[in-house]
Amino acid sequence: MRAVLGLLLLFALLPFLPLGDWRAFVLDVGFFVQVLAALALSWDLVARTGQLSLAHGAFFGLGAYGVGLLAPELGTLPALLLGALLAGLSALLLGAVALRLHGLYFAIASLAFSEVLRTLALKLPFAGGPIGLPVPPALGGAWPLAPYFLGLGVLLLAVALSLWAERGAFGLAQAATRQSEAVARVLGVRVVRVKLLSLFLGSLTAGLAGGVYGMKTLFLNPYDAFSLARAVEALVIPIFGGLYSTLGPLLGGVLLVSLEQALRLWIQEGYLVVYGGILVLAILFLPKGLLGLLGGRRG
Amino acid sequence: MRKVWLLIGLLGMAWAQTQVKVGVLLPLSGPSSVSGKAALNGIQLAADEVNAQGKVRLELVVADDGTDPAKAVPALTKLLTVDRVNVVIGGLASGVTFALSGTVKQYQPLFLAIGAASSVVEQAFEGYPLFFHYHPWDYHNVAAALQFFRYLAQAHGAKKVAILYEDGPFGSAGIKVYQEQLKNLGYQVQAEPFKTGSGQFTPVLTRFKAFAPDILYWIGYDVDALPIAAQARQVGLRPKLIYGAPPSWPIGFEKNPLSQDVAGMTAWLPTVSNTASRRFVEAYRKKYGEVTEEYMAPMGYVIVKSLAQAVERAGSAQKERIAEALAGLRMDTPFGPLSFKPSDTGKTRYQGFGPEVWFQFQYIQGTRRPVFPKEKATVPFRYPGEYYLR
Numbered sequence: 201m202r203a204v205l206g207l208l209l210l211f212a213l214l215p216f217l218p219l220g221d222w223r224a225f226v227l228d229v230g231f232f233v234q235v236l237a238a239l240a241l242s243w244d245l246v247a248r249t250g251q252l253s254l255a256h257g258a259f260f261g262l263g264a265y266g267v268g269l270l271a272p273e274l275g276t277l278p279a280l281l282l283g284a285l286l287a288g289l290s291a292l293l294l295g296a297v298a299l300r301l302h303g304l305y306f307a308i309a310s311l312a313f314s315e316v317l318r319t320l321a322l323k324l325p326f327a328g329g330p331i332g333l334p335v336p337p338a339l340g341g342a343w344p345l346a347p348y349f350l351g352l353g354v355l356l357l358a359v360a361l362s363l364w365a366e367r368g369a370f371g372l373a374q375a376a377t378r379q380s381e382a383v384a385r386v387l388g389v390r391v392v393r394v395k396l397l398s399l400f401l402g403s404l405t406a407g408l409a410g411g412v413y414g415m416k417t418l419f420l421n422p423y424d425a426f427s428l429a430r431a432v433e434a435l436v437i438p439i440f441g442g443l444y445s446t447l448g449p450l451l452g453g454v455l456l457v458s459l460e461q462a463l464r465l466w467i468q469e470g471y472l473v474v475y476g477g478i479l480v481l482a483i484l485f486l487p488k489g490l491l492g493l494l495g496g497r498r499g
Numbered sequence: 500m501r502k503v504w505l506l507i508g509l510l511g512m513a514w515a516q517t518q519v520k521v522g523v524l525l526p527l528s529g530p531s532s533v534s535g536k537a538a539l540n541g542i543q544l545a546a547d548e549v550n551a552q553g554k555v556r557l558e559l560v561v562a563d564d565g566t567d568p569a570k571a572v573p574a575l576t577k578l579l580t581v582d583r584v585n586v587v588i589g590g591l592a593s594g595v596t597f598a599l600s601g602t603v604k605q606y607q608p609l610f611l612a613i614g615a616a617s618s619v620v621e622q623a624f625e626g627y628p629l630f631f632h633y634h635p636w637d638y639h640n641v642a643a644a645l646q647f648f649r650y651l652a653q654a655h656g657a658k659k660v661a662i663l664y665e666d667g668p669f670g671s672a673g674i675k676v677y678q679e680q681l682k683n684l685g686y687q688v689q690a691e692p693f694k695t696g697s698g699q700f701t702p703v704l705t706r707f708k709a710f711a712p713d714i715l716y717w718i719g720y721d722v723d724a725l726p727i728a729a730q731a732r733q734v735g736l737r738p739k740l741i742y743g744a745p746p747s748w749p750i751g752f753e754k755n756p757l758s759q760d761v762a763g764m765t766a767w768l769p770t771v772s773n774t775a776s777r778r779f780v781e782a783y784r785k786k787y788g789e790v791t792e793e794y795m796a797p798m799g800y801v802i803v804k805s806l807a808q809a810v811e812r813a814g815s816a817q818k819e820r821i822a823e824a825l826a827g828l829r830m831d832t833p834f835g836p837l838s839f840k841p842s843d844t845g846k847t848r849y850q851g852f853g854p855e856v857w858f859q860f861q862y863i864q865g866t867r868r869p870v871f872p873k874e875k876a877t878v879p880f881r882y883p884g885e886y887y888l889r
Contacts, residue, residue, distance in 0.1 A: 224580040228573035236569075322671065330671035331619060332594060337601055344605055417568035418623070419597035423667055424568075461573060464563055469527055471563075 204359060204447050207454060211352050215345055227348050229461050231416060234351035235409045237453025238358035239430075240437035242405035244449045245365060247438065249395045250378035252303060255294060255310035256406050256434040258317045259287040261425030263407025264414035265327060268335040271415070276338050280350070280411045287407025288400050290317070295396045302381070311428070318426035332421035335414040347416040354412055358405045362446040365398070374398060375444075406434070440482050442491025451490050518556040519816045521546075521806070522578035522608070524589030524599075529566030531592045533747060534795040538613055541779075541799030542588060544786050549807040557807060560584055564591075568598030575599050579606040585818040586611065588802050591795070593617035600624055609818040609825075611802050613795065616640060617672075618844070625846040629822050631839060633802055633851035635766070638843065641677065643857035644744070644764055647871055649684055651714065655882050657739065661712035662690040663703065663727065665719040669746065670695070674718070696722045700730045707736060714740045721749040728757040732886055739883035747793065748867075758862040760884025766856045767794040767833055768867050770877060776833035792867065797833040805830060805837060825849070 214230050217223075239260060246253045266283025274282070290313075298309035321327050328334075338346040365371045373394045376384035381391050414420055424430075441452020459478065463471035486492050523542055526535035539561065546557045560582045564571035578584050579602070587603075590596035590612035600623035603610050612620070612632045624630040635643075651657040660681055664670035671692070678688045689710045691703045704727075707715070715738040717727050724743055731741060743763045752758045769780045769790045779797050784790055809825035810816065826849055829838045834856040839849040859871035861881055870880035 221581045221583070225573055225577040228576045232569050232573065322666065330667065330669075331617070331673070332597075334597065334619060334622065341601065341604075413569075416572065416601070417598040418601050419568070419594055419619070421594050424594060461570070464565070464570065464574070465577070468561070468563060472528055 201363075204363070204450060207450055208356065208359060211355065215348060227345070229458060231348045231351045233454055233457045234348075234355040235413050235416075236433060236437060236457050237450050238351075238354045238409040239406055239434045240441070240449035240453050241355075241358040241362045241446065242402040242409065243434040244438040244443060244445070245362060245402040245405070246395075246398050247435070248365065248371070248374040248378060248444050249398045250303065250381075251299070251395060251399070252307040252435075253310050253399070253402070254307050254428065254431045255291070255313045256402070257428060257430035257432075258310075258314035258426050259291060259403040259406035260410035260413070260430050260434075261321070261420070261422075261427075262287040262290055262317060263410030264335070264420050264425050265321060265333065265410075266407065267411035267414045268333040268420050269327065271336045276340075276346075276350075276415070280408060283411040284404045284407035287410070288404040291399045291403030292396065295399045299392055299395045299399065311431075314426055314428065314431065318422045321422035321426060327422075328420070330422065332419055335418050335420060337418060338412070338415040347412060350412045350415070354405065354408045357408065359446055359450065361401050361405060362449075365401075366446055370394070370397075378444075436479070438489070440479065440489055442489030445491060448489050448491045455490065516553060516556050517810050517814060517816055518558065519586060519806075519810050519821070520558045520560060520582065520584045521803075522575075522582060522584035522587040522589070523559050523561045524564050524571065524575055524578060524587060525561070525613075526566040526591055526595070527561075527563035529564075531566045534614070534793060535564075535566075535591055537791055537793035538591060538795040538799035540783070540787060540791065541796035541801075542803050544782055545800040545803035545807070547786070548782065549803065555807045555810045557803065557810075564589065564595055566592050566595060568595055571595045572598055572602055575602045576606075579608055585609060585816070586806065586821065588613060588799070588806075590615040590620070593620050596620050597623045600627075603627065603630075607818075609822050611806065613798055613802055621842060621844060621846045628848065629818060630847055631822070631825060631849040631851065632842070632847055633798060633837075635852050635854060635856060636842065636850070637673070639852075639854040640764075640857065641673070641680070643854040645680055645684065646854075647764070647859050648681060648686070648714075650871060651740070651882070652684055652686065655713075655739070657713040658685070659687045659689075659710060659712040660714045660716050661707040661710055661738070662688060663693055663700070663715070663717040663719070664690060665695040665723065666692040667695060669720070670718040693719065693723070695720045698722075698726045700727050701734055704730055704734045704736050708734060712736075712738050714738055714742055716742045716744070718744045721745050721747055721752075724749050724752055724761075725755065725757065728755075728761055728886075732757070735887075737886060741884065741886055753862055753865050753867060758865075760861060760863070760881050760886065762859055762861045762870070762884075763867075764857050764859055765794055765867075766852070766858075767797050768792060768860060768869060770866070770868060771833060771875075772877065773831070773833065773835065775831045779833045794834075801832040801834065801837060804832075822849075 243256045263283040266286040267279045271279035294313045373389045376389050377391050377394050437452040438449040442448025562574040586609045588611045591614035593615045596615035609629045614634050616637045618636050664674050681688050741761045809821050812824040813820040842850040858869050858875045860867045861870045868878045869875045
């Protein structure tokens with residue numbers, strides 16, 4: 201808990217630290233760390249029920265598209281909230297149909313869901329079709345730090361939801377569902393409801409993260425916004441950091457995103473080989489992720 | 500005494516030399532990395548030549564944008580705030596360039612865009628006074644292709660076009676408008692989407708057979724070139740022209756006999772015979788030991804050469820003065836003459852090349868040869884082409 205609070209405090213104080221020439225760069229990297237860590241936490245929230253979601257790239261994209269379409273009319277915050285709600289509602293739709301499926305079957309259904317959304321974004325003319333959709337900057341671009349603090353807000357929400365789930369009866373229901381659905385049912389856990397609520401909360405957070413991301417990158421196209429690569433990123437970070445926890449995805453996000461930026465700066469060409477090598481070593485020798493190294497618990 | 504004079508001479512040269520630190524932000528990894536690396540080769544070659552001449556000294560600070568906005572935005576921020584560059588060469592992929600527009604407007608560098616053909620980028624940089632876009636816009640590309648199709652209809656009596664387009668943003672963007680424009684030229688058009696890289700074209704090509712097209716026009720990626728050329732022959736489609744529009748052609752495609760008579764459009768080939776192009780090819784071969792067919796290499800070369808001329812004219816490293824000199828620059832390049840004028844839509848002030856740089860080529864006996872327009876052709880256009888199994 202202290203480590204989680206420490207990391208959040210670091211993000212909150214980062215804009216006020218004397219970073220000299222590096223300030224703007226560090227804040228840019230910090231923004232993407234926050235958004236991707238929030239996405240990873242949102243994925244982990246679903247993974248805690250034993251479901252492997254490959255739809256998180258799609259929830260992320262839906263949130264971003266929601267903001268792109270609504271922000272010109274409604275402004276930054278209402279567009280962000282409605283974009284997240286759009287992602288949440290789509291998750292309920294997916295969950296109602298597919299959450300009775302287990303493990304890999306659900307993963308395949310969630311992947312198909314992403315493809316459907318991407319095709320819709322490609323075909324719907326009001327969404328910009330294949331050309332893509334410009335997104336207005338946060339708060340009309342009046343305050344350059346706005347995306348950073350919006351990212352921080354999303355991360356705080358993701359951490360709060362994760363801690364709530366981790367520490368309460370809901371977390372126990374999630375763990376029971378993950379370990380054995382049959383036993384969980386016998387124990388009185390309403391398995392489908394727990395999975396559906398996890399997916400809903402996870403998708404809301406992913407949608408918010410996508411919306412803030414869109415306001416920073418200012419442009420969306422269906423292939424990037426709904427990409428499988430984003431869904432894979434959402435699951436690699438918690439696996440690297442440590443699954444079924446709040447600290448794991450948070451720490452994983454901070455280290456992986458910063459590491460990639462650092463390697464890109466100092467190694468440049470061929471940095472992906474080193475980055476990939478580090479990931480392989482982590483999977484081989486740290487099966488519990490970084491939390492295993494720190495002696496943390498695993499659910 | 501001679502040494503003293505030499506020292507004084509060197510000091511004098513250094514004093515007279517204008518030094519500029521230039522940020523280079525290109526996709527050196529990710530989907531656009533082939534073009535990005537080619538562009539970087541051209542940029543480094545030109546910077547070496549400029550620095551050897553001694554009037555201007557360009558210090559390049561190279562960064563990889565990863566063809567990803569999440570990587571490109573921090574990389575540009577670092578160039579502008581940590582490395583403190585005032586001039587940036589970059590913007591190859593359109594989506595990434597759009598993402599950079601926020602950072603560019605915040606820090607106001609002189610931004611020299613090498614690619615980013617999509618006109619949405621024109622919107623993003625509308626009104627930004629230090630934006631120089633060298634590459635033609637997408638509407639220029641369409642205009643150049645339509646000019647060729649008009650010629651095919653008028654000179655060769657082509658009447659039917661079968662279009663195979665990949666269902667992603669590259670192939671699908673503007674496809675309906677494109678079909679309409681071809682119909683306006685008097686063509687009958689049948690269009691079918693495909694998934695790039697699938698390699699399965701037989702069913703759709705068989706459907707096209709009943710349509711009996713004069714031209715099989717495919718808009719996709721390099722991986723689709725060979726399967727389409729092979730399977731069109733397998734199903735016995737026999738169009739009079741196979742015309743492809745990928746962003747880059749597969750390496751070694753020209754060595755495959757199936758490439759014979761396949762046509763496409765490009766802005767430059769090493770066989771282009773103008774003086775600037777020949778000089779570039781020679782210098783490139785000397786430095787890298789090979790010849791490139793990627794037109795992004797001469798594009799990068801041209802940007803650095805024009806920047807160096809502008810710096811020399813401005814006699815200053817100040818970005819506004821360089822921009823002023825660049826705006827009035829005229830120079831010969833491997834693509835033809837370069838000068839800047841407002842874009843056709845009026846949204847941006849400095850547009851370098853237009854539709855005139857594009858030309859059509861045909862794969863003929865293992866090499867790409869310019870065939871249209873006539874003033875650029877080095878060999879006669881082969882129509883109808885020979886697209887049957889030998």
